[in-house]
Amino acid sequence: xxxxxxxTKLKSSNKREQSQSMAELYIILKPILLSVVKKFKxxxxxxxxxxxxxxxxxxxVIENKITLNNENEIINRDLRVTKITSYMYSVFFNICMExxxxxxxxxxxxxISPPExxxxxxEDFENEENQKDxxxxxxxxxxxxxxxxxxxxxKLFWLENLRHDEIANRMNLSNAxxxxxxKSRCQNKLKEFTIHVN
Amino acid sequence: MLTxxxxxxxxxxxxxxxDANFHADFQNKLITDSLYKEKYEELLELSxxxxxxxxHKHVFEIIKAKRNEGDVLQDHLFNTRHQSGVANQSYNTQAxxxxxxxxxxxxxxxxxxxxxxxxxxxxxxRILSIAASVAILIGIGFYTNNTSDNxxxxxxxxxxxxxxxxxLDSIEIKQDSLPKLIQYFE
Numbered sequence: 001x002x003x004x005x006x007x008t009k010l011k012s013s014n015k016r017e018q019s020q021s022m023a024e025l026y027i028i029l030k031p032i033l034l035s036v037v038k039k040f041k042x043x044x045x046x047x048x049x050x051x052x053x054x055x056x057x058x059x060x061v062i063e064n065k066i067t068l069n070n071e072n073e074i075i076n077r078d079l080r081v082t083k084i085t086s087y088m089y090s091v092f093f094n095i096c097m098e099x100x101x102x103x104x105x106x107x108x109x110x111x112i113s114p115p116e117x118x119x120x121x122x123e124d125f126e127n128e129e130n131q132k133d134x135x136x137x138x139x140x141x142x143x144x145x146x147x148x149x150x151x152x153x154x155k156l157f158w159l160e161n162l163r164h165d166e167i168a169n170r171m172n173l174s175n176a177x178x179x180x181x182x183k184s185r186c187q188n189k190l191k192e193f194t195i196h197v198n
Numbered sequence: 199m200l201t202x203x204x205x206x207x208x209x210x211x212x213x214x215x216x217d218a219n220f221h222a223d224f225q226n227k228l229i230t231d232s233l234y235k236e237k238y239e240e241l242l243e244l245s246x247x248x249x250x251x252x253x254h255k256h257v258f259e260i261i262k263a264k265r266n267e268g269d270v271l272q273d274h275l276f277n278t279r280h281q282s283g284v285a286n287q288s289y290n291t292q293a294x295x296x297x298x299x300x301x302x303x304x305x306x307x308x309x310x311x312x313x314x315x316x317x318x319x320x321x322x323x324r325i326l327s328i329a330a331s332v333a334i335l336i337g338i339g340f341y342t343n344n345t346s347d348n349x350x351x352x353x354x355x356x357x358x359x360x361x362x363x364x365x366l367d368s369i370e371i372k373q374d375s376l377p378k379l380i381q382y383f384e
Contacts, residue, residue, distance in 0.1 A: 015256050018260065022264065026264050049264075050258070050262075053257075053261055054258070057254070057257050062254065135243070136246065139243065139244065139247035140251045143247060143248065143251040144262070155248065155252060157213075158244070158245045158248045159248060159252055161213050161214075161215070190244070
Protein backbone atom coordinates (compact mmCIF):
# COMPACT_ATOMS: atom_id res chain seq x y z
CA UNK A 1 0.00 0.00 0.00
CA UNK A 2 1.39 3.41 -0.98
CA UNK A 3 1.60 6.36 1.38
CA UNK A 4 -1.26 8.13 -0.37
CA UNK A 5 -3.49 5.07 -0.05
CA UNK A 6 -2.64 4.74 3.62
CA UNK A 7 -3.57 8.36 4.26
CA THR A 8 -6.78 8.16 2.23
CA LYS A 9 -7.92 5.02 4.05
CA LEU A 10 -6.97 6.48 7.40
CA LYS A 11 -9.10 9.53 6.66
CA SER A 12 -12.08 7.49 5.53
CA SER A 13 -14.94 6.86 7.93
CA ASN A 14 -14.85 3.14 7.13
CA LYS A 15 -13.40 1.41 10.19
CA ARG A 16 -12.20 -1.59 8.21
CA GLU A 17 -10.22 0.62 5.84
CA GLN A 18 -8.84 2.56 8.78
CA SER A 19 -7.75 -0.69 10.37
CA GLN A 20 -6.00 -1.84 7.18
CA SER A 21 -4.27 1.47 6.82
CA MET A 22 -3.21 1.44 10.47
CA ALA A 23 -1.65 -2.00 9.97
CA GLU A 24 0.37 -0.64 7.02
CA LEU A 25 1.32 2.45 8.96
CA TYR A 26 2.54 0.23 11.76
CA ILE A 27 4.96 -1.53 9.39
CA ILE A 28 6.32 1.81 8.17
CA LEU A 29 6.62 3.20 11.67
CA LYS A 30 8.30 0.23 13.35
CA PRO A 31 11.92 0.94 12.31
CA ILE A 32 11.47 4.66 13.06
CA LEU A 33 10.01 3.89 16.45
CA LEU A 34 12.87 1.55 17.28
CA SER A 35 15.51 4.09 16.28
CA VAL A 36 13.94 6.64 18.65
CA VAL A 37 13.42 4.16 21.48
CA LYS A 38 17.14 3.32 21.36
CA LYS A 39 17.94 6.92 22.27
CA PHE A 40 15.50 7.13 25.19
CA LYS A 41 16.27 4.36 27.64
CA UNK A 42 13.21 4.87 29.85
CA UNK A 43 10.56 4.97 27.14
CA UNK A 44 8.11 2.11 26.81
CA UNK A 45 8.03 1.21 23.09
CA UNK A 46 4.38 0.10 23.20
CA UNK A 47 3.19 3.32 24.81
CA UNK A 48 5.25 5.40 22.43
CA UNK A 49 3.77 3.59 19.45
CA UNK A 50 0.24 4.26 20.70
CA UNK A 51 0.93 7.93 21.43
CA UNK A 52 2.76 8.43 18.13
CA UNK A 53 0.12 6.76 15.97
CA UNK A 54 -2.62 8.67 17.74
CA UNK A 55 -0.73 11.96 17.29
CA UNK A 56 -0.43 11.23 13.56
CA UNK A 57 -4.13 10.36 13.37
CA UNK A 58 -5.02 13.43 15.43
CA UNK A 59 -3.01 15.81 13.23
CA UNK A 60 -4.27 14.24 10.03
CA VAL A 61 -7.91 13.42 10.74
CA ILE A 62 -9.10 15.30 13.82
CA GLU A 63 -7.28 18.61 13.59
CA ASN A 64 -6.37 18.61 9.88
CA LYS A 65 -2.96 20.03 10.69
CA ILE A 66 -1.27 18.05 7.95
CA THR A 67 -2.10 16.84 4.49
CA LEU A 68 -0.40 14.89 1.70
CA ASN A 69 0.77 16.36 -1.64
CA ASN A 70 1.13 14.60 -5.00
CA GLU A 71 4.71 13.68 -4.20
CA ASN A 72 3.49 11.67 -1.20
CA GLU A 73 4.97 14.18 1.17
CA ILE A 74 3.40 15.73 4.20
CA ILE A 75 2.60 19.44 4.19
CA ASN A 76 1.84 21.19 7.44
CA ARG A 77 -0.06 24.46 8.02
CA ASP A 78 3.16 26.48 7.57
CA LEU A 79 3.55 24.79 4.17
CA ARG A 80 6.62 22.95 5.31
CA VAL A 81 7.11 19.72 3.40
CA THR A 82 8.54 16.52 4.83
CA LYS A 83 8.52 12.81 4.13
CA ILE A 84 6.18 10.67 6.26
CA THR A 85 9.16 8.90 7.82
CA SER A 86 10.88 12.16 8.80
CA TYR A 87 7.62 13.55 10.10
CA MET A 88 6.96 10.49 12.23
CA TYR A 89 10.53 10.51 13.50
CA SER A 90 9.92 14.04 14.73
CA VAL A 91 6.57 13.04 16.27
CA PHE A 92 8.12 10.15 18.21
CA PHE A 93 11.14 12.21 19.15
CA ASN A 94 9.05 15.12 20.42
CA ILE A 95 6.82 12.83 22.47
CA CYS A 96 9.92 11.36 24.11
CA MET A 97 11.39 14.81 24.76
CA GLU A 98 8.11 15.95 26.26
CA UNK A 99 7.97 12.90 28.52
CA UNK A 100 11.62 13.37 29.52
CA UNK A 101 11.01 16.99 30.43
CA UNK A 102 8.18 16.03 32.77
CA UNK A 103 10.00 13.15 34.35
CA UNK A 104 12.98 12.90 36.64
CA UNK A 105 14.97 10.66 34.29
CA UNK A 106 18.55 11.65 33.93
CA UNK A 107 19.92 11.27 30.46
CA UNK A 108 22.75 12.96 28.67
CA UNK A 109 21.15 15.41 26.23
CA UNK A 110 23.95 14.91 23.66
CA UNK A 111 23.22 11.23 23.75
CA ILE A 112 19.63 11.76 22.63
CA SER A 113 20.02 14.76 20.33
CA PRO A 114 19.12 13.90 16.75
CA PRO A 115 21.56 14.63 13.92
CA GLU A 116 21.55 18.23 12.61
CA UNK A 117 19.57 17.42 9.47
CA UNK A 118 16.83 15.74 11.52
CA UNK A 119 16.61 18.75 13.83
CA UNK A 120 15.23 20.76 10.93
CA UNK A 121 12.25 18.45 10.83
CA UNK A 122 11.47 18.66 14.52
CA GLU A 123 8.49 20.86 15.22
CA ASP A 124 8.71 23.68 17.68
CA PHE A 125 6.91 22.50 20.80
CA GLU A 126 7.56 25.54 22.88
CA ASN A 127 4.61 27.78 22.10
CA GLU A 128 1.59 27.78 24.35
CA GLU A 129 -0.92 26.61 21.77
CA ASN A 130 1.11 23.55 21.06
CA GLN A 131 1.47 22.77 24.75
CA LYS A 132 -2.32 22.75 25.04
CA ASP A 133 -2.59 20.47 22.03
CA UNK A 134 -0.07 18.09 23.52
CA UNK A 135 -1.89 18.04 26.84
CA UNK A 136 -5.21 17.29 25.16
CA UNK A 137 -3.68 14.53 23.02
CA UNK A 138 -2.08 12.98 26.08
CA UNK A 139 -5.37 13.13 27.97
CA UNK A 140 -7.19 11.37 25.14
CA UNK A 141 -4.45 8.77 24.79
CA UNK A 142 -4.28 8.19 28.55
CA UNK A 143 -8.05 7.64 28.71
CA UNK A 144 -7.48 4.45 26.73
CA UNK A 145 -5.08 3.27 29.45
CA UNK A 146 -7.76 3.46 32.16
CA UNK A 147 -9.65 0.32 33.16
CA UNK A 148 -13.07 -0.48 31.74
CA UNK A 149 -14.91 0.51 34.94
CA UNK A 150 -13.27 3.94 34.95
CA UNK A 151 -13.88 4.54 31.26
CA UNK A 152 -17.53 3.61 31.72
CA UNK A 153 -18.19 5.83 34.74
CA UNK A 154 -16.52 8.84 33.09
CA LYS A 155 -18.52 8.26 29.93
CA LEU A 156 -21.81 8.01 31.83
CA PHE A 157 -21.10 11.18 33.78
CA TRP A 158 -19.53 13.45 31.17
CA LEU A 159 -21.02 12.14 27.96
CA GLU A 160 -24.42 10.77 28.86
CA ASN A 161 -24.97 13.42 31.50
CA LEU A 162 -26.38 10.98 34.09
CA ARG A 163 -26.78 11.79 37.80
CA HIS A 164 -24.77 9.79 40.32
CA ASP A 165 -27.79 7.81 41.52
CA GLU A 166 -28.51 6.81 37.91
CA ILE A 167 -24.86 5.85 37.37
CA ALA A 168 -24.92 3.76 40.56
CA ASN A 169 -27.99 1.99 39.26
CA ARG A 170 -26.48 1.38 35.82
CA MET A 171 -23.18 0.11 37.19
CA ASN A 172 -24.55 -1.89 40.12
CA LEU A 173 -22.85 0.36 42.67
CA SER A 174 -24.34 0.56 46.17
CA ASN A 175 -25.34 4.25 46.08
CA ALA A 176 -24.73 7.70 44.59
CA UNK A 177 -21.93 8.39 47.05
CA UNK A 178 -20.01 5.33 45.84
CA UNK A 179 -20.45 6.46 42.25
CA UNK A 180 -19.15 9.92 43.19
CA UNK A 181 -16.11 8.46 44.95
CA UNK A 182 -15.37 6.06 42.08
CA LYS A 183 -15.59 8.83 39.51
CA SER A 184 -13.31 11.03 41.56
CA ARG A 185 -10.77 8.19 41.93
CA CYS A 186 -10.80 7.57 38.17
CA GLN A 187 -10.25 11.25 37.40
CA ASN A 188 -7.34 11.36 39.82
CA LYS A 189 -5.85 8.27 38.19
CA LEU A 190 -6.06 9.94 34.79
CA LYS A 191 -4.44 13.04 36.21
CA GLU A 192 -1.66 10.91 37.67
CA PHE A 193 -1.06 9.24 34.29
CA THR A 194 -0.74 12.65 32.71
CA ILE A 195 1.63 13.99 35.35
CA HIS A 196 3.79 10.91 35.73
CA VAL A 197 3.64 10.05 32.04
CA ASN A 198 2.45 6.43 31.15
CA MET B 199 -9.48 26.21 48.82
CA LEU B 200 -12.33 24.79 46.77
CA THR B 201 -15.20 23.01 48.50
CA UNK B 202 -16.93 19.89 47.24
CA UNK B 203 -19.92 22.06 46.38
CA UNK B 204 -17.71 24.37 44.27
CA UNK B 205 -16.44 21.42 42.25
CA UNK B 206 -19.97 20.08 41.88
CA UNK B 207 -21.14 23.47 40.57
CA UNK B 208 -18.29 23.59 38.07
CA UNK B 209 -19.13 20.09 36.85
CA UNK B 210 -22.82 20.92 36.54
CA UNK B 211 -22.03 24.13 34.64
CA UNK B 212 -19.87 22.24 32.15
CA UNK B 213 -22.53 19.56 31.76
CA UNK B 214 -25.13 22.30 31.22
CA UNK B 215 -27.12 21.39 34.33
CA UNK B 216 -26.39 24.38 36.58
CA ASP B 217 -29.50 26.37 37.49
CA ALA B 218 -29.63 29.62 35.46
CA ASN B 219 -30.06 31.60 38.71
CA PHE B 220 -26.49 30.68 39.71
CA HIS B 221 -24.87 31.58 36.38
CA ALA B 222 -24.04 35.18 37.31
CA ASP B 223 -22.50 34.08 40.58
CA PHE B 224 -20.56 31.36 38.76
CA GLN B 225 -19.16 33.80 36.16
CA ASN B 226 -18.16 36.17 38.92
CA LYS B 227 -16.27 33.46 40.75
CA LEU B 228 -14.47 32.52 37.54
CA ILE B 229 -13.16 36.08 37.28
CA THR B 230 -12.25 36.62 40.92
CA ASP B 231 -11.01 33.21 42.08
CA SER B 232 -7.98 31.84 40.21
CA LEU B 233 -8.30 28.40 41.83
CA TYR B 234 -11.91 28.21 40.69
CA LYS B 235 -10.91 29.16 37.16
CA GLU B 236 -8.08 26.64 37.14
CA LYS B 237 -10.43 23.83 38.21
CA TYR B 238 -12.98 24.91 35.63
CA GLU B 239 -10.37 24.75 32.85
CA GLU B 240 -9.10 21.40 34.05
CA LEU B 241 -12.58 19.85 34.10
CA LEU B 242 -13.55 21.45 30.80
CA GLU B 243 -10.46 19.94 29.22
CA LEU B 244 -11.30 16.55 30.72
CA SER B 245 -14.84 16.74 29.42
CA UNK B 246 -13.60 17.61 25.90
CA UNK B 247 -11.02 14.81 26.04
CA UNK B 248 -13.70 12.26 27.00
CA UNK B 249 -15.90 13.41 24.11
CA UNK B 250 -12.97 13.14 21.68
CA UNK B 251 -11.93 9.79 23.08
CA UNK B 252 -15.38 8.31 22.56
CA UNK B 253 -15.42 9.60 18.98
CA HIS B 254 -12.09 7.99 18.12
CA LYS B 255 -12.13 5.05 20.50
CA HIS B 256 -11.95 2.61 17.59
CA VAL B 257 -8.50 3.95 16.67
CA PHE B 258 -7.22 2.94 20.09
CA GLU B 259 -8.88 -0.44 19.68
CA ILE B 260 -7.01 -0.97 16.41
CA ILE B 261 -3.72 0.12 18.00
CA LYS B 262 -4.43 -2.13 20.99
CA ALA B 263 -5.06 -5.08 18.66
CA LYS B 264 -1.71 -4.43 16.97
CA ARG B 265 -0.12 -4.06 20.37
CA ASN B 266 -1.52 -7.40 21.48
CA GLU B 267 0.17 -9.06 18.55
CA GLY B 268 2.99 -8.08 20.80
CA ASP B 269 6.05 -7.84 18.63
CA VAL B 270 7.07 -4.26 19.33
CA LEU B 271 8.96 -5.02 22.49
CA GLN B 272 10.44 -8.22 21.15
CA ASP B 273 11.62 -6.41 18.05
CA HIS B 274 13.14 -3.89 20.37
CA LEU B 275 14.95 -6.69 22.17
CA PHE B 276 16.02 -8.20 18.86
CA ASN B 277 17.36 -4.86 17.77
CA THR B 278 19.31 -4.26 20.97
CA ARG B 279 20.73 -7.77 20.74
CA HIS B 280 22.21 -7.11 17.33
CA GLN B 281 23.46 -3.73 18.37
CA SER B 282 25.25 -5.00 21.42
CA GLY B 283 26.67 -7.95 19.50
CA VAL B 284 25.45 -10.46 22.06
CA ALA B 285 24.48 -13.53 20.13
CA ASN B 286 21.87 -15.29 22.20
CA GLN B 287 20.44 -13.15 24.90
CA SER B 288 19.55 -9.57 25.60
CA TYR B 289 18.20 -7.47 28.39
CA ASN B 290 15.86 -4.56 28.31
CA THR B 291 14.64 -2.30 31.03
CA GLN B 292 11.43 -0.41 30.53
CA ALA B 293 9.57 1.97 32.77
CA UNK B 294 6.37 0.60 34.17
CA UNK B 295 3.12 2.55 33.69
CA UNK B 296 3.98 4.95 36.44
CA UNK B 297 7.34 6.48 35.70
CA UNK B 298 8.45 6.82 39.31
CA UNK B 299 8.24 3.07 39.81
CA UNK B 300 11.25 0.79 39.64
CA UNK B 301 12.02 -0.25 36.08
CA UNK B 302 10.97 -3.78 35.29
CA UNK B 303 13.79 -5.86 33.96
CA UNK B 304 12.75 -8.15 31.15
CA UNK B 305 14.73 -11.04 29.86
CA UNK B 306 14.54 -12.81 26.56
CA UNK B 307 16.40 -15.90 25.55
CA UNK B 308 17.30 -16.41 21.90
CA UNK B 309 15.40 -15.58 18.76
CA UNK B 310 13.17 -18.61 18.93
CA UNK B 311 11.76 -17.65 22.30
CA UNK B 312 8.32 -16.09 22.12
CA UNK B 313 7.94 -15.34 25.80
CA UNK B 314 9.55 -12.47 27.64
CA UNK B 315 10.37 -13.56 31.13
CA UNK B 316 10.47 -11.28 34.13
CA UNK B 317 14.11 -11.26 35.08
CA UNK B 318 13.19 -10.62 38.72
CA UNK B 319 12.09 -14.27 38.89
CA UNK B 320 15.74 -15.20 38.55
CA UNK B 321 16.75 -13.08 41.49
CA UNK B 322 16.38 -15.89 44.03
CA UNK B 323 18.47 -18.16 41.85
CA ARG B 324 21.14 -15.50 41.85
CA ILE B 325 21.09 -15.27 45.66
CA LEU B 326 21.41 -19.06 45.81
CA SER B 327 24.46 -19.03 43.56
CA ILE B 328 26.08 -16.31 45.73
CA ALA B 329 25.36 -18.40 48.85
CA ALA B 330 26.89 -21.47 47.16
CA SER B 331 30.03 -19.49 46.28
CA VAL B 332 30.36 -18.31 49.90
CA ALA B 333 29.94 -21.91 51.12
CA ILE B 334 32.68 -23.07 48.75
CA LEU B 335 35.01 -20.33 49.99
CA ILE B 336 34.34 -21.34 53.63
CA GLY B 337 35.00 -24.98 52.62
CA ILE B 338 38.33 -24.02 51.09
CA GLY B 339 39.17 -22.19 54.33
CA PHE B 340 38.46 -25.29 56.41
CA TYR B 341 40.43 -27.48 54.04
CA THR B 342 43.44 -25.19 54.33
CA ASN B 343 43.19 -25.26 58.16
CA ASN B 344 42.98 -29.05 58.23
CA THR B 345 45.89 -29.38 55.83
CA SER B 346 48.09 -27.15 57.98
CA ASP B 347 47.17 -29.30 61.07
CA ASN B 348 48.32 -32.37 59.19
CA UNK B 349 51.58 -30.63 58.36
CA UNK B 350 52.15 -29.94 62.04
CA UNK B 351 51.44 -33.58 62.87
CA UNK B 352 53.75 -34.71 60.12
CA UNK B 353 56.62 -32.53 61.15
CA UNK B 354 55.86 -32.71 64.84
CA UNK B 355 53.69 -30.49 66.91
CA UNK B 356 55.26 -28.08 69.44
CA UNK B 357 54.26 -30.41 72.32
CA UNK B 358 55.96 -33.37 70.58
CA UNK B 359 59.02 -31.25 69.94
CA UNK B 360 59.33 -30.62 73.70
CA UNK B 361 58.89 -34.32 74.47
CA UNK B 362 61.41 -35.24 71.83
CA UNK B 363 63.94 -32.83 73.26
CA UNK B 364 63.37 -34.35 76.74
CA UNK B 365 64.01 -37.82 75.35
CA LEU B 366 67.20 -36.55 73.77
CA ASP B 367 68.19 -35.10 77.12
CA SER B 368 67.56 -38.46 78.76
CA ILE B 369 69.72 -40.19 76.14
CA GLU B 370 72.48 -37.71 76.91
CA ILE B 371 72.03 -38.50 80.61
CA LYS B 372 72.21 -42.21 79.79
CA GLN B 373 75.31 -41.60 77.70
CA ASP B 374 76.87 -39.65 80.63
CA SER B 375 76.11 -42.43 83.05
CA LEU B 376 77.48 -45.23 80.80
CA PRO B 377 81.19 -44.87 81.74
CA LYS B 378 80.10 -44.80 85.40
CA LEU B 379 78.19 -48.02 84.86
CA ILE B 380 81.19 -49.66 83.13
CA GLN B 381 83.35 -48.49 85.96
CA TYR B 382 80.93 -50.04 88.41
CA PHE B 383 81.07 -53.50 86.78
CA GLU B 384 84.76 -53.31 86.44
